[in-house]
Amino acid sequence: MGKLLTGVTPPRKGCGYRAGVSAAAVSIALTMAFAGVPDRALAQSYAFDSVAIEGNQRIEAGTILSYAGIARGQTVSAAELNDAYQRLLASGLFETVEITPQGSRLVIEVREYPTINRIAFEGNDRIDDEELATIVRAQSRRVYSPRVAEQDAQAIAEAYVQQGRLAARVQPKLIRRSDNRVDLVYEIFEGGVSEIERIGFVGNQAFSDRRLRRVLQTKQAGLLRAIIRSDTFIEDRVAFDRQLLQDFYASRGYVDFRITGVNSEFANEQDGYFLTFNVEEGQQFSFGQIDVASDLAEVDVESFRDVLSLRSGRTYSPSDVEDEIARLERLAVQQGLNFVRIDPQITRNDRDLTLDVTFQLTRGPRIFVERIDIEGNTTTLDRVIRRQFDTAEGDPFNPRAIREAAERIRALGYFENAEVEAREGTTPQQVIVDVNVTEQPTGSIGFGGSYSTSSGFGAAISFAEQNFLGRGQRLSFGINTSDSTQSYTFSFVEPAFLGRDVAFGLNLAYNTTDYSNTQYDTTEGVFRPSLTFPVSERARLGLRYTARLSDISDAYDGDAGNVIRSEEDLGERIDSSVGYTLSYDTRRTGLDPNSGVLLEFGQDFGGVGGDTTFIKTNLRAVAQTTVWNEEVTLRASFEAGALNYSSGESRVTDRFLLNDSTMRGFAYGGIGPREYSDAADVDDSIGGDYFAVARFEAEFPLGLPEEYGLSGGVFYDVGSVWGLSDSTAAAAGSNSILYEEASARHVIGVSVFWDSILGPLRLNFSQPLKKEKYDEEQNFSLSLSSQF
Template identity: 70%
Template structure:
């Protein structure tokens, strides 16, 4: 009897053992033949006085004998002999195994798997060797395992799958070397990118397909996007889109919304998918009655009712409910009510399509935080993660607070994954909070070019690190050059100054400008340390000191007027300022998906031993809302500023110049006070001590396929720059000063937004509606589009 196995060469991704049990089959056939004899024939059995191991080089004979489980002198059956063979094979140490009884001797002949000499990748271009090698668990100078090689091949194929290359194939191949060594080579066929040809929705009525496509991360790859920014089919991202749709509808009152299925159809060429999301929207519900209830005698219900900000009639949103729970829990903590939990009870009214919410204050279990364990942060310091917790060891345990902490840790952007879980501590009344994070790169180096109608062609070099030295600090510096200006900047932010919720910032910048429209050059340097901290849920206060250096150089006496000449002849100015900015931003919470607004008010007080004493005030207000099922964005922006000099006077480098970012339709410094002398062909913009501008924008889809990344807009701007001191006007001499008084200008235009490979671009085509004779209009501008 001989029981044996020999492994052939690897084929594809599968390496299966081929068992040969011919001797066992012969013995069974013989047993069946002898059943015709009148006497019972006993099953075949063996007893061995000796076991001989052959072919092993690295593995001890005793180890092989232990796998076989056969003892000398022990009687074994053919079945037990086959079981011994299977145990040796399943050890995964041998390429071939053969068991042969020879009289009183059992011969076990093995061929050991070779040692891996090296691992190589062939055929890969999209992914680097080092990235793929990191996925492979097979290691050089280790015993080769066909099963592990198969798993490694699948891991490489999965890496390509995440890039949308579902046709990728990975085949492990062995190259035999001397001394029972092999080179393991993964032959890779990368295949093409499988793109999303079309994304459709079935069952949606409240929101159009185009609006829902903007919600999900998966995008279509069409005629234009195939050249500019092709999108690929990635299963994990499509699965995440389901949750994005769920959150989108839930925040708008559609509490019954669900995605009933996602159909992904692969084309016959296997190069594109058609995705279809099947949805059920259900009815839209609004908030009904809002109340507070509690059976705890120490609770003052009136105080909690006054803390409720929810109003009836507003679209129901789970995020709004969570916001109220947080507010009530904070109030309970301030009132000294530990272990009080807020349990929202929602009552559904289908007829009125409302949801009544009652916040029940209940007594929670007395559980404390024993300790907080942080793991996985190889670069980021523990204190950076720990400061995201609003609880410390010994504080009452609040599950909601732990969930919010997890979201804050993920929002840092330092980790690709962050898991925060609680487990029972040393006693049932204590919990241990485990934080497991996975680091990700947080730095970037950029080299780029730019073009705008204001600054012309430019090049830039930048460096940014969001987690400097693992301390959560932000560090950046950049060099930007263009035909009209050069800028150098350095910024540093410590978000938790002295361990508090206070951001310390340090900004350094130097800029030289040479605008053709001004006919003189300027130099400006700024040194600004600052502190910013929250003063309310949506409000922040920033305090700063600013040192500013300004100088006017290289002016052309034949082109500029007497005012600029007089100001340029002065020495460079050194201003010292103390300032503050108050801001209120409802976008911080993002709880209202349809609207939001931002209010900013800031002042800088010049003096402190500087060259001039003045007060500069700046105001900004932005309001935005979405209408027509969120297809159209309406936005209104108001900006204004004033410089009031107490001692000294402003120069052209201090005064406001209107730019296209504030008012479109006019060139830089194209409106406002000017010094004019027609005889000498002088028309020199001076800027003003005051400015105000009001902008109205509407953005909407153009009906083009979303994959083009093109949408449209219209706008109307009205504003002015004005105001010069009497001393400044006197410097003009015989020249005329125009538009020193307030004179409103306005313009209308259309915009084209293009989500290009260079970034979001905005093309403005405008024409002035009201203007003055000496104003310089600008009918086209190209800039990087910014979002509110």
């Protein structure tokens, strides 16, 4: 009797399937196999006394029979035989399957898929084997699956697409080994990088192409195209850029802005793209009338009007409206008004290009938070994520509070992806908040080099962990050395001390320096625990204790003057102080996206034990804004400090010595009180008890392609260091004390900024307009830091 082959499909190329059988061959086989059997019986059913399994090596016969679904003595039809064949193939265990009726006996012959001996990659250069191994699903000592191999090839190709290599191709190949084993090799053709040669805009009037290109995540190919990967063409990145442009214009009052299309054209040389964004800006709108309204009897509308910070005439921004809603919702909670919803009602006035906003307080649905479920965190503890929510189980459900919590979770930097969604709970009056996160590495080890004109060349070793033991704690330590200084630092921060919105910090430092000369050496050790917490929406207060050990040595071995030598005679000293710093920062949270202010005021009070009693005061104020369609950045800053001792004396290690980051145009300690004697060859900068510096600068484009990362600037600095105690001045003896009184120095200069692959680089070229005779100038300064 002949064989019955049912349901055999044509082979897939490269997968090792046997040749198929045509429908005519199947028909002939059926005719020969059942000649003499009544037609009606042939078409309906067959019965087998036994079922034989052949060809299986790893898979048990019972397993094969369970997939086939045919038992001994069972009556089956031709269609059911075909279904059994399809089930066996669909199991993914067999390369070929043959079902052959032999009278009352059914033979099922199978050929199992081979076992993967090893997995290899060939042709890859840009992505190493270790990274590719994390992409593929196929594994050694597992059964080979053509479907999985093809999916792996597609995943590898997609990884190359994310690097801008759109022409990458991947082909899985098999190398047969003994004992039904194979080596699975992914042959990779990486192709070239599809770079963005040029990014252009059509339809923009308010902002230049240069300004809009700064908004985009995609960059043009530049000089460092072999290193910088943001100039490669990636479709997902371009889609994200569309949203960035939308947000940029919306935050500046262009409520009708839209992107009509994004054109990407392949260059004639087939090596890059020209990307063009077609935009319609529309008109810029400002805020008109701002008001609060409510029909709820329990709402005191006037109290809500009093907390509004928006004012008419300000450029419209959706984020400003969101800030006001959040502020009003917080007030509603404080007043015990649960389930009150704030709906902004916006009225458009096309004649004067304003938008009136009325915040309507209405009664929202009574919905509570049933629970918060967190998934995906393998290292980070649940409580670290949960404390980002102001809402707890059982609280009224506030969608805005959930969205803000989601943003705070993403801002932690612990997760590659964080999704926060709300769904209906066990009842329609309850919701379940699902948090699904994907963790990413949060630690780093750095080996680097540095150079600055004030301290010379140096080396650095650092370790930092932003999520220590999954507790959200920050831990870091570092070693920095240069020609004149050695620094060892340790820092630890617990951002939620005792479960509160209070950050506990501990800083340890040990520094030695010779001030770039051989006149004297210094040693300093610092122990500083601190607590920092918010006191308002944009203000924070930090409290600290500082124990500081300081010592001056080797002054007699060098050419140090009488003041430094007398201060060395005081020996090793311990200062113990408590202090605070109050800061107010609108640079990121203010209503104007182009302007911001930072104010800091701090004091340290010595005398809590230790050898001295003093008050040290520091003040810093910074204001920044952009003008001329955000092409030019204007910045003004002011710093000042005062040191007053009521017990003990200040030393050179305590007094203010300015560097070029505070006052440009002069070397470290180049201005301020000096001990001078031409006869004794003494010229020591001894610092002052007071200082004040004002800096004004402008940063602007140089007209060069943005991909070079170059911009220019001009600056003007004015400042002084002055003041010494009577005993310090008297210690100079026959030597002169110069510049004890305040004398303003004036400096002008130009800057070149380079956003290089090594990090931000700034070159300052300065010229003092007014200085004193023995001041030490520094007409060029360079700040460079590299990590590799």
